[in-house]
Amino acid sequence: MVLDSIKKRSTLKNIVIAILSIVILVFLLSPLAWMVITSLEEEALMFKRPPVVLPNGPFFANYQFIWVRFVSEEALEWGYVLPGSLPGVLAEARGMVQSVLNSLVVASCTTLVCLALGLLAAYTFAKVPIVGGTKFLFYIFVSRLLPPIAILIPVYTVFKTIGLLDTLASIILIHASFAMPFFVWILFVHFKSVPQSVEDSARVDGCSRFQVLTKIMLPIAKPGIIAASIFAFMISYNEFIFATTLSQSAASRTASATVSALAFSIGRYSVPLIMAGGIFAILPPIIIVLIFRKTILEGLVSIFRR
């Protein structure tokens, strides 16, 4: 069927579209590709005009350095030094793996919090008629419109006073509040799309309100729940402002914070190593997107299902 619509168009139009699509692909992938290429270069080659592209083949030492350092402290004592790198301890790059792990933990916990609080709320908004329900739903949506940076200082101050400042818990809570509106929105749309009659049928068939939720609504909304969870995870993982500000020590730093530190080190340390660190941080979300691309795309599209 696709072939038919291709045949219908003139060959010229086909070629034009193909070229334009390639242009778009280049647009979409080149910055990331350049980061990857840079991370695979030898450091000495950074200082060339024009820039070179892998003249001596991919050079994985940077990644090894980051990974090995995480795996064992002794690796440093093996005399593992990057060929040609500037001397000095690059704490940020070494700590990248730990930071990524922290980010994964934070993002997972954020997702769990959203599931715990948002799932039931979304169902109620969609199906249970309560007074003022629309207003509360609206309130949750509108909260997203606030610039996050505007509440940075108050949140920072409060957490400092409570003493939660350098913990992952504080980051998890604030991430959950960022993710909650999207989470509730996606699930709200999904629950609303289930016809009332299916729910009625279940109630007549012997389900209490709660059983309707567990036996009928949840299974039906499963794809939506997965999509919403992925979104919550991504929102948390990619968040930068609060993750950086609310963590002080290396132990509680998330990937975003470490990448930020890396970004400021460009003049001082090996660029390929820095890029490798960046790629490390990018890997988890990219892997998630590759695995769940269909669910994510459907989740985004489902916003328009009415």
Added chain:
Amino acid sequence: MRELEERPKKGRWFGKDTRFGYLSIVPALILMSFFSAGPLVYALALSFQKYTLGAVERPFVFLENYQKLVESKFFAPSLVNTLIFTVGAVVFVFLIALIFTLILNEKFRANTWVRLALLIPWAIPEIANALGWRWIFDSNWGVWNGIVVYGFGIFNSYQSWLGNPNYAMGTILVPHIWKEVPLATILLLAGISTIPKSLYEAAKLDGANVLARFRRITLPMLRPIIQLVLVYETIQGITSFAYVFVLTGGGPGYTTTTLSWLVWMTSFSFGDFGQGSCVAVIMSIIALLLTLLYFRLLPTKEFGAVTVR
């Protein structure tokens, strides 16, 4: 349709249902208030205090902070820069996304790969994106310079893209636009796919050419999605922070100081949390006003499945 007639939304059912309902939404509401309305009010309070980092006392000085802020040499530029950045972001993101949508709407074999590629910029953390572009725009060794000097010969020598007041603002727009366009494209593509083909066929029979079909069918039918995209990109534009933070630090001078950067600068560079809170309050008011404006301009706007008036 029958449902709406015989079961208007305001169905009251006291007793178990109402209790269940409120109980299930209260935790989420508490979380949201704690991190949206609550802090905003607190920020307002802080903006009236003299609050420097590490200070023990926080006396109330009321509008003094605001006065100092408005009179400072970075306030006016920050407003202008935020405006320029946001407008530039919204316009370019929308236009480019629209073009992409029209191109990608045509079905062809590699479609699935392109759609996958669209998700990648969305997946990348903002800060990692900033990192990548920081190196691309490096004034000494960056590949962007390499391309424009050696590749296309537009310039004779390497430029300082981030240090030159004329280029800085445009330069920080690039990573932002790059990251936002794919998501906007996905949304627009989803919207376009809901337009029935029969409308186009009818229009062709009525004698409409490509441009007319675009103007009179595609655009009007896409209106709700376009509204959504515009609102979303406006928020993204106003709140954009990472690129200023990493790439320019507000400079050179104050040419790329946006409101969000101003919050950071006053709070952590100058150590004046009180003033930072002032900027935060002003920023929030602007953001909320803008969205109110959007909602007023559109009589009924469907927010997912909730109608907002």
Added chain:
Amino acid sequence: MVSITLENLTKKFGKVVAVDNVNIEIEDKEFVTLLGPSGCGKTTTLRMIAGLETPTEGKIYFDGKSVTDIPPHQRNVAMVFQDYALYPHMTAYDNMAFNLKMKKMPKEEIQELVKKTAELLKIQHLLDRFPAEMSGGEKQRVALGRALVRQPTVFLFDEPLSSIDAKLREEMRSELIKIHEKIQTTFIYVTHDQVEAMTLSKRFAVMNQGKVMQFDTPMNIYNEPMNTFVASFVGSPSINLFTGVIVRDSTKDRFLFEGEGFVYSLPKSLKFPEKVIKTKSTLGVRPEEISVVKSEKGEGISTKIYTVEPRGDETILSVKFKDVLVKAKVEPGIDLQIGDSVIVTFKKGYIFDEDSKLLARW
């Protein structure tokens, strides 16, 4: 197998009164229909019987016991919906077995019952399929099976055949009648299709704006409609209604109906009290009770044929009394053309008073 009583049943949504003081007694094992246009309250009434809505006022009794405060999952009613409402994530088998599983019936018993019901409805081949893989008719049968397998006290049907094509609808209708006879359980059926109401039910209620206009057997409703609404809702093509006044014919000892553009002599047997004379009345005549004779002169109304619609087994003619269009149903093969002069008489008719209530008929 219960008798159901609705007592002063009222349902308000805010200011809107959806169901207004409905009082009906349904006998055990009876097939009853609620008939009416959209928004008349029939579905809301059904939902209240199911327990999906709570009445604002009034009570519902099953076999004399009040069930008004009992939630739906404890009332043991089965319901078939217009959009089938099958659980999309379960196979047909699981859909049908669901309620039995909720009642914690042992697996072997469930299997037995589902198999038997599937055989009854001829859907054994569908048991392993998901709703998305079935056609509308198949889904409706599974929905029916889901209701049947439970052996509930009462079956509720909410316009179940509206989304099915015409031919299949007829088949399903006769099947429903056969099933009802077989299982001898109370059926309550909601529809806006008067043909369904007439053919399926022993008695049916005509509802409008939340009120029950008339609750009686099909023949009684057809022959003795209590008001103009009932008269015009039941019967196809619908009854011809003429507004006018009743006057005494001074010369002869009878009454005349003065409509718009015509005067008709009413049969001698009809007598009217003084207060009705000269007040607004409505004359109703069903198309099949109109006699059309090709002639220039005679007793009756003189007019010309306006349209002719041969339908095979009958022919629908229309004529005009001044500006009013009148439809008549006559034998097929009648020799009349557009423009022919005819004399029109009424074999049977109804007179409704100024409140649209039935006053007299012949």
